[in-house]
């Protein structure tokens with residue numbers, strides 16, 4: 001017995017010694033110490049393995065050291081279903097159905113950073129539950145043209161709005177021990193020629209328009225990873241562009257995260273080694289380029305890199321930097337022992353998807369207050385259009401999902417109104433009856449072989465007999481209609497919808513058009529239709545969120561995150577830029593498509609203001625079922641030399657009879673400047689909620705950054721003392737109060 005006790009005590013005393021773990025495994029130690037320790041233990045081969053994929057979506061880690069695989073997943077609007085090891089096709093799991101969240105264009109339309117946080121936290125929980133370490137999103141490329149096939153995955157045209165929305169999204173995702181991978185850095189603003197587009201952009205435009213969102217994600221959101229774009233910039237591929245990655249992201253912004261290539265975006269070892277890329281994914285796999293399957297050793301950052309180091313072509317310095325970054329990423333995610341467990345399709349996630357959807361829907365027009373639907377007065381509603389019944393979570397490219405459920409608009413309306421109101425449906429047009437992407441199917445067969453005449457006749461008949469008509473159409477994530485890999489070919493709605501809408505407006509004046517899309521469309525019938533909603537792609541809760549806004553259960557409060565153009569002539573990129581480009585040559589002598597951004601900083605409303613154009617709807621526009629009155633701006637007359645900020649305020653009153661939310665937008669104008677500046681620029685906004693009759697004093701702080709422009713020669717932001725004007729309003733085209741001041 002005595003001996004036993006002795007053995008027990010001895011074992012206790014030696015416990016601490018045996019339990020002592022290497023520094024890199026000890027998460028009580030500073031992360032940099034852990035990184036250096038792990039690095040020092042790795043062989044050259046292990047380092048090379050760490051920085052490139054081993055399957056479609058994973059990298060191998062360092063098995064010998066117990067450093068686990070790093071699993072990534074798309075992103076950005078739900079967690080992608082599991083695919084086979086080296087194929088895009090489905091792995092056939094039965095437990096990988098997700099909550100489909102609204103498109104990021106809808107999130108941006110909430111103009112509510114709290115929604116960004118809720119979104120990020122919720123999708124991060126789903127990624128965590130699926131044991132993913134990197135969520136390939138959010139996408140934040142600037143809406144330069146309404147034709148960009150991926151606008152629905154992005155957050156609109158304004159760098160300040162994007163910055164405000166991306167930071168909480170990133171924080172929310174990462175609170176789960178899952179890295180956000182902010183994409184596609186940078187200037188990936190079109191899908192046509194996406195592998196060869198070579199935007200030619202001056203520094204001022206780059207810094208003022210295309211970088212601020214990414215900078216905010218890196219420096220304020222502390223995003224742990226970034227994804228480079230497929231496109232080029234100044235003749236070098238974005239994913240390993242020395243200016244973007246080394247000088248700006250890792251240099252000026254002092255960012256310590258890891259740069260992941262877009263899938264198949266690497267084309268050369270030498271430039272990838274030095275251009276700031278840390279991890280290579282997607283090249284030479286079956287399905288993207290013409291490679292063989294399971295050929296990961298052939299990656300540009302695999303054997304060719306290893307051999308280059310062994311024969312002295314490359315030093316190990318760049319490799320060590322890449323490895324450090326990947327180790328940091330791994331410690332923050334896969335090896336984070338304190339992360340929560342996550343959850344999938346929880347009640348909270350359903351509620352989040354619905355709430356974000358409701359707040360993102362934009363009421364563009366509501367003449368004579370024909371909305372919300374009042375069941376007492378509206379006994380029969382005709383719902384018309386393919387998008388009322390089409391499931392949209394499948395399709396569109398890498399953001400395609402396998403949703404656990406998806407409530408269509410028609411289902412949502414029926415479940416909300418079905419007991420009180422007779423709802424009849426007519427197809428109206430046939431767009432894309434398919435519903436399959438990479439082996440995921442919606443299970444719907446929407447084939448309808450009737451002629452256009454038959455479909456139109458039925459729709460008009462149904463419309464005539466109803467008290468109200470709700471047309472639900474738009475785009476649908478098929479090629480050229482909001483999809484990765486293709487841009488739209490025109491601003492117009494496809495499938496004869498314009499003609500149908502015009503005919504419906506004649507058949508029944510109580511017409512509501514719900515446009516489902518992630519980008520703006522031409523609306524030649526805008527004056528003939530009393531009510532229009534921008535309905536986005538709202539994911540699992542689509543029908544519930546739409547029904548809730550249409551019936552007034554939720555008072556709409558979304559605002560457009562981009563200008564709704566009447567024609568492409570109103571878009572700087574099309575009026576002045578060379579879209580989709582002219583043939584040129586990159587630094588390695590390959591053919592590319594040069595795309596001069598001749599409109600410079602005049603993107604979106606900046607171009608509209610400069611040319612005094614009348615878009616269909618202005619940037620920031622969105623109505624409510626109540627009304628808001630703005631008072632006068634209160635602000636100091638002088639922004640004194642020693643001060644670093646001024647306070648600005650404005651009273652806003654709810655003058656209607658419903659509780660509602662309003663996004664108060666503050667724009668700044670430099671009245672006199674030595675360089676050409678936009679007429680006004682969004683610099684602050686606040687979303688407030690007001691009860692009927694309630695007034696709130698909305699307060700903002702303006703600092704000198706908000707008054708500055710980027711001086712390319714000095715390579716810094718400059719505030720020129722002089723006269724400025726503050727413009728506050730309900731949209732970029734609806735300024736309610738102005739006040740000037742002098743900045744010293």
Ligand code: BGC
Pocket residue numbers: 074075136183262263398
């Ligand atoms: C897309 C990325 C995506 C990746 C992985 C690429 O084609 O551009 O956004 O994350 O595929 O699916």
